[in-house]
Amino acid sequence: DAMVIQNPRYQVTQFGKPVTLSCSQTLNHNVMYWYQQKSSQAPKLLFHYYDKDFNNEADTPDNFQSRRPNTSFCFLDIRSPGLGDAAMYLCATQVERGSSYEQYFGPGTRLTVT
Amino acid sequence: GQNIDQPTEMTATEGAIVQINCTYQTSGFNGLFWYQQHAGEAPTFLSYNVLDGLEEKGRFSSFLSRSKGYSYLLLKELQMKDSASYLCAVMDSNYQLIWGAGTKLIIKP
Numbered sequence: 511d512a513m514v515i516q517n518p519r520y521q522v523t524q525f526g527k528p529v530t531l532s533c534s535q536t537l538n539h540n541v542m543y544w545y546q547q548k549s550s551q552a553p554k555l556l557f558h559y560y561d562k563d564f565n566n567e568a569d570t571p572d573n574f575q576s577r578r579p580n581t582s583f584c585f586l587d588i589r590s591p592g593l594g595d596a597a598m599y600l601c602a603t604q605v606e607r608g609s610s611y612e613q614y615f616g617p618g619t620r621l622t623v624t
Numbered sequence: 625g626q627n628i629d630q631p632t633e634m635t636a637t638e639g640a641i642v643q644i645n646c647t648y649q650t651s652g653f654n655g656l657f658w659y660q661q662h663a664g665e666a667p668t669f670l671s672y673n674v675l676d677g678l679e680e681k682g683r684f685s686s687f688l689s690r691s692k693g694y695s696y697l698l699l700k701e702l703q704m705k706d707s708a709s710y711l712c713a714v715m716d717s718n719y720q721l722i723w724g725a726g727t728k729l730i731i732k733p
């Protein structure tokens with residue numbers, strides 16, 4: 511059963527047209543992340559939440575915003591997508607288990623900007 | 625600055641053993657993760673090391689030396705399905721993951 515769900519799996523949008531990507535989890539993990547990953551590159555952290563505490567990375571463009579209305583759901587809003595924003599967007603969750611951590615990624619949303 | 629280094633690409637033969645190295649320099653250390661990522665798919669968690677030594681999980685093992693800032697992922701009895709990218713990531717003092725660019729592993733029959 512899918513534990514981290516991302517919708518849609520594929521999104522095509524036009525240059526400058528706002529888009530929202532969603533992520534939901536059935537794991538009740540308190541930490542959630544949004545990453546951007548371009549081909550053959552490492553994932554780049556955009557935002558993370560520890561419970562409801564929101565943190566954006568210093569170099570995350572203002573064009574990107576995020577919302578986490580409750581533990582289960584998280585959204586990534588791209589206000590005015592540019593061609594350079596075409597990428598895979600990954601949602602991940604994390605929970606601490608004693609001295610270890612468990613992390614789970616969703617299947618990703620591949621964004622195309624035309 | 626923070627830095628994670630791993631080889632860009634490695635080639636190995638089906639049935640053999642391969643070791644993928646990762647060296648790191650980060651502000652603080654709260655553990656090192658290895659992930660497998662097939663092309664076009666999300667990363668899949670493989671292992672987490674926070675103490676020195678070897679952790680074994682079936683055909684995959686991961687080793688950590690904190691004093692050397694070094695880890696490796698060992699894959700035994702390689703199968704064609706192991707062809708993928710393997711990413712090393714370190715959790716820093718802010719509990720954020722610092723990622724390597726990944727090692728593309730090519731398995732040949």
